Structure formats: structure tokens, C-alpha cells
Amino acid sequence: MHHLDPRMQACIDACLSCYQTCLGMSTGHCLEVGGAHACPEHIKLMLACSETCRATAHVMLIGSPHHKHLCAECADICADCAAECGRLGDMDACVRACRACAESCRTMAA
Numbered sequence: 001m002h003h004l005d006p007r008m009q010a011c012i013d014a015c016l017s018c019y020q021t022c023l024g025m026s027t028g029h030c031l032e033v034g035g036a037h038a039c040p041e042h043i044k045l046m047l048a049c050s051e052t053c054r055a056t057a058h059v060m061l062i063g064s065p066h067h068k069h070l071c072a073e074c075a076d077i078c079a080d081c082a083a084e085c086g087r088l089g090d091m092d093a094c095v096r097a098c099r100a101c102a103e104s105c106r107t108m109a110a
Contacts, residue, residue, distance in 0.1 A: 008060055011071065011104040015057035018078060018101035022050035025085075025094045036088055046094070049081040053101055060108070072109035078102035 004012070026046035030037040056074040060067045082098035085091035 004060075007104075007107060008067075011101075011108045012057045012060050014097075014101040014104040015053040015060075015074065018097040019050045019053040019057065021094055021097035022046045022053070022081060025091060026050065029091070033090070037091075042084060042088065045077075045081055045084055049077050049098065052077050056105065068109050071105040075102045075105035075109060078105065 023046075026043050030043060030046065036042065052070070052074045056067065056070040059070050078098040078101045082095045082102065085094040085098065
């Protein structure tokens with residue numbers, strides 16, 4: 001296994017945390033609450049966010065130089081997801097995870 005820079009490891013951790021949080025909240029909380037939380041556009045955004053976070057962590061773990069491209073996109077999607085979840089309310093864990101991931105991914109993309 002290759003050595004991971006501490007910043008990269010922190011980004012991987014943030015991505016995996018966001019992946020877990022968004023996937024869990026979209027399929028659990030949002031579908032249970034219903035209403036605007038369960039609208040297709042919101043669920044699709046959360047699922048896209050979770051999968052992008054998972055894929056970004058994966059690319060960093062294998063040591064691909066393409067991680068910068070994925071990190072940039074991941075930061076954008078996480079920022080969108082955080083804004084939407086914040087707008088809907090009652091999704092603080094998702095907002096925190098998405099913001100932390102976006103910030104970490106922006107650092108790695110630079």
C-alpha cells in the first residue's frame with residue numbers, strides 16, 4: 001500500500017463519512033419524513049453526492065493522479081447537497097458532512 005499524505009487521508013475520511021451520511025439519510029430519514037424530503041430531485045442529489053464521495057475516496061485510495069478532478073467535482077456536488085439539505089431543514093448531520101467533505105476536497109483539488 002502506498003503512503004497517504006495526512007491531508008489525503010483526512011479527505012478520504014471526509015468523503016467516506018459523507019458517503020455514509022448521505023446514503024443513510026436519503027434512504028432512511030428523507031423517505032420516512034416524506035414531502036419535499038422525498039421528492040425525486042432531492043433524493044437523486046443525495047444519492048449522486050454519496051456515490052461521488054465513495055468514488056472520490058476510492059480513486060484517492062488507489063493513488064490515481066486523477067483524484068484532483070474527482071475532488072473538484074465532489075466539492076461542487078457536496079456544496080449543492082449541503083445547500084439543499086440546509087434549505088429543507090432537519091438534516092444537520094448531512095449538511096455538516098457535506099460541508100466538511102467539500103472543504104477537504106477543495107484542498108485536494110488545488
